[in-house]
Amino acid sequence: xxxxxxxxxSAYTDSFPSPPPRQxxxxxxxxxxxxxFKDMLKQYRRLDDQIITRLxxxxxxxxxxxxxxxxxxxxxSSSSWWHSSASSSSSSNNANDAMCLQIWDEIMSGWAHRxxxxxxxxxxxxxxxxxxxxxxxxxxxxxxSRYGQEVGMERERGWKEEEVMADQLRNEEAIEAIIRKRxxxxxxxxxxxxxxxxxxxAAREWWDLAxxxxxxxxxxxx
Numbered sequence: 001x002x003x004x005x006x007x008x009x010s011a012y013t014d015s016f017p018s019p020p021p022r023q024x025x026x027x028x029x030x031x032x033x034x035x036x037f038k039d040m041l042k043q044y045r046r047l048d049d050q051i052i053t054r055l056x057x058x059x060x061x062x063x064x065x066x067x068x069x070x071x072x073x074x075x076x077s078s079s080s081w082w083h084s085s086a087s088s089s090s091s092s093n094n095a096n097d098a099m100c101l102q103i104w105d106e107i108m109s110g111w112a113h114r115x116x117x118x119x120x121x122x123x124x125x126x127x128x129x130x131x132x133x134x135x136x137x138x139x140x141x142x143x144x145s146r147y148g149q150e151v152g153m154e155r156e157r158g159w160k161e162e163e164v165m166a167d168q169l170r171n172e173e174a175i176e177a178i179i180r181k182r183x184x185x186x187x188x189x190x191x192x193x194x195x196x197x198x199x200x201x202a203a204r205e206w207w208d209l210a211x212x213x214x215x216x217x218x219x220x221x222x
Contacts, residue, residue: 028128031121034165040117041172047110048183051103055190058099100191107187108206108221111180115217118173125166132159173215180210 030037047054184207188194197203206218 026117026120028121028124031124031169032128032162032165034168037117037121037169038172041114044110044114044117045179047106048179051107051183051186052190054103055186058103059096059190096191097194100187100194104187104191104194104203107183108203111176111206111210112218112221114176115173118169118176119217122166122169122173125162125169129159129162129166132162134159170215177210177213177215181213184210 026040030040197207202219202221209216209218
């Protein structure tokens with residue numbers, strides 16, 4: 001199974017104090033190193049963790065821009081300033097819509113990347129468990145053979161540990177669903193007039209998945 005590339009620069013520019021990772025390629029070895037895997041997830045979840053801060057900052061910048069644009073110059077006539085102010089208000093609404101759309105695209109991109117990572121690792125660990133897990137009718141232990149007992153115990157310990165790892169990965173998938181729901185609720189509270197993605201689109205499927213709070217994978221993004 002080829003390892004998927006993971007990570008984009010654009011989605012994390014405002015979240016990482018250092019330059020964001022351009023592309024990280026994970027392998028099955030990454031999946032079996034659970035502490036490393038969780039650290040990578042934590043890093044890429046920072047966009048969601050800071051969503052309120054990002055939205056507040058973006059909207060504050062828009063308000064400052066609008067206030068500056070709508071302030072009447074001392075030499076302007078009342079009529080020309082009124083038309084300028086109305087135009088500025090319209091531009092502000094358009095800028096707010098564009099800001100919300102950009103942040104939504106970045107949120108959705110982050111969800112898709114993390115879910116790709118989770119799905120890849122869950123599949124890799126499940127496959128390893130199936131390959132190692134003994135089939136009952138084929139398991140034979142040599143009586144009174146210390147070597148046979150040690151090999152059997154070692155094999156059992158290996159697949160059982162990986163089975164626990166698979167459960168932990170699925171738990172991370174459940175956590176991911178909670179994070180998506182929380183992030184979407186925060187986004188809707190700040191972008192109340194955001195137009196829902198078109199029904200049947202990949203964006204709408206991600207929106208509906210997040211809103212439902214269900215674990216699982218949304219569609220691939222173009």
